[in-house]
Amino acid sequence: MDTCRRLEEVESKIRDACERAGRKREDVLLLGASKSVSLSKIKEYYQCGLSVFGENRVQEFLKKYEELKDLHIDWHFIGRLQSNKVKYIIDKVNLIHSLDRESLAHEINKRAQALGKIQEVLIEVNVGNEESKGGLESEELLNFYERMLAFKNLRVVGLMCIPPYREDPNQVRPYFEKLRKLKEKLEWEFSVKLNHLSMGMSHDFEVAIEEGATIVRIGTLLFGKRT
Numbered sequence: 480m481d482t483c484r485r486l487e488e489v490e491s492k493i494r495d496a497c498e499r500a501g502r503k504r505e506d507v508l509l510l511g512a513s514k515s516v517s518l519s520k521i522k523e524y525y526q527c528g529l530s531v532f533g534e535n536r537v538q539e540f541l542k543k544y545e546e547l548k549d550l551h552i553d554w555h556f557i558g559r560l561q562s563n564k565v566k567y568i569i570d571k572v573n574l575i576h577s578l579d580r581e582s583l584a585h586e587i588n589k590r591a592q593a594l595g596k597i598q599e600v601l602i603e604v605n606v607g608n609e610e611s612k613g614g615l616e617s618e619e620l621l622n623f624y625e626r627m628l629a630f631k632n633l634r635v636v637g638l639m640c641i642p643p644y645r646e647d648p649n650q651v652r653p654y655f656e657k658l659r660k661l662k663e664k665l666e667w668e669f670s671v672k673l674n675h676l677s678m679g680m681s682h683d684f685e686v687a688i689e690e691g692a693t694i695v696r697i698g699t700l701l702f703g704k705r706t
């Protein structure tokens with residue numbers, strides 16, 4: 480299928496989900512999860528109007544960043560991040576979706592400070608309590624968030640999750656609901672406004688939008704199966 484048409488089909492699904500949920504389209508950001516997607520393909524999507532991309536491996540990201548420097552891409556980092564790699568990406572990404580431990584926060588804060596930047600981050604929550612997945616346990620979240628307030632060059636702007644896979648996306652709904660409620664709890668406890676819920680991937684983003692997602696991270700549905 481033609482690239483722009485493919486993007487338009489995803490767009491129209493997002494619009495429909497927003498409509499069902501009584502939400503505005505502009506309140507949901509479409510992020511192309513572009514791991515393993517070629518440079519030329521990213522360029523094609525960019526030309527069709529997609530400008531937010533998320534990578535989850537540092538080396539691959541750096542290569543793409545260099546090669547695509549002339550485009551105005553809004554790059555996010557969405558994968559597990561080792562502290563010793565923060566220095567390579569900190570001046571290149573607008574949002575890090577995967578803050579999951581204090582040592583990483585410490586490093587991000589330190590590197591951001593050196594650049595005179597305030598780095599926006601999302602805290603990743605392991606909503607399904609899955610052994611295999613990264614993210615903070617939900618019971619630790621309040622305490623963790625409070626400790627983040629001490630870091631002056633790091634700003635938590637929301638939460639992210641990768642919920643358990645379920646054949647029926649409706650069965651993922653409780654996990655999205657859980658992340659939304661955790662965000663509301665933080666907002667209430669700390670009298671803050673958190674702007675983002677990064678949740679929803681190719682097979683469950685419509686449900687995620689119904690549950691309040693502000694960023695959906697879509698790979699396969701846009702770019703085809705990863706090889």
Ligand SMILES: *Cc1c(COP(=O)(O)O)cnc(C)c1O
Nearest residue numbers: 512535557680681696697698699
């Ligand atoms: C790959 C990836 C996605 C996209 O997954 P699809 O199922 O291909 O849409 C979303 N989020 C993260 C963190 C990913 O690594």
